[in-house]
Amino acid sequence: MNGVEALLFDTFGTLVDWRTSLIDDLTAFGDERGLRVEWPAFVDAWRNAQKPAFARIARGEEPWANFDAINRVTFDALAAEHGFATVLDEAARTWCVDRWHRLRPWPDTVRGLERLRARYILGTLSNGSFRLLVDLARCAPLPMDLIFSAESFGRYKRDPEVYRGAARLLAIPPERIMMVAAHNDDLQAAAAQGMRTAFILRPTEYGPQQTTNLAADAGIDVAVTSVEELADRLGA
């Protein structure tokens, strides 16, 4: 990829295994409290509520809310639906929503980022809240030079202004920036702003029955199965 100077990474699914991390943490949390909850279904519903919330904000039907605020509203609704809302106090709810700040990386993530960082400027470009991404970068850890959050721009991906705003602050033309994601729609939105694109296959991000994002769309510049393979392909 001649001329690429910076790589911007989607985070949930691309760098961290949100589903397994949350199921593990919440299962332990529930077991301690004797809660009988179908945690995989709970976590899938939690994740699935995010995109519609972003869309309502994008259409102006709801005011801006950051990722943590959206997750808190959904958590409270799901806790009520699953019949355990009454047994959780404020501290317990905060702890559960904060699990999104403590997600674990895929096995190839940290080593791959370390290699890439020696050669490229690395940043997040994620719908996660700014603080969440700082916490993830410290804890996972995710070796990054900078944190871009949707919150920095007051809009969620796939709004073009998120990709444009990142390129503007980096002072790098979009064709010398590569967006890296496990999701074709994110990469299409980046490509529409002139960025290069790399697809990382994460076939179990959404669980064993995943049916989407199992292959890169036509036109994606690079398709790999790990961050380490991306480092190989980019000569890092």
Add this chain to the structure above:
Amino acid sequence: MNGVEALLFDTFGTLVDWRTSLIDDLTAFGDERGLRVEWPAFVDAWRNAQKPAFARIARGEEPWANFDAINRVTFDALAAEHGFATVLDEAARTWCVDRWHRLRPWPDTVRGLERLRARYILGTLSNGSFRLLVDLARCAPLPMDLIFSAESFGRYKRDPEVYRGAARLLAIPPERIMMVAAHNDDLQAAAAQGMRTAFILRPTEYGPQQTTNLAADAGIDVAVTSVEELADRLGA
């Protein structure tokens, strides 16, 4: 400092020795080209032009321009004034302005930041352009968790909105954030927004005849002479 979670650092003077770095780089640059220029005076005039430029933007007399753009305009004017404008091509000018992205840290900076980072979230909060701060963090290096630039907020320090915007994105109440700077006015502006403050004495930032910022103002929470001493004081 009970309860402090994040430290935000001014950069020029506080973490990097802009004056010596620029004088050294430009002297070497001039020697190669046989330019006879009083580089210390040139560099001091270059630095002194920044604050008035920020003020003109703050008063709405000039549209937003980032730190690099301001430095380029001043460089061109000073080159003309010193009689060497005609011998510099575009690449040479770009190289000179880019020296601000390659400033060297004070001897205590890197080790002090490494120690502090083990315990606190560390960020820049600087008037430098976003890209400049990313480059400095990679090259100096400055071990940081995040980069806040005036450019992220579209205003320069000491505008209150810069400090407020940083606290909002961090999702940390200002009283649990400590601003660290070698400049009392920066710390006063941070304190006015409720932040804690740490003064680092840099008695030769402005050269051997420095007369300002030789002591912390009354009301500053912590006064030290190095980043390592700050780490000592904060138990890191």
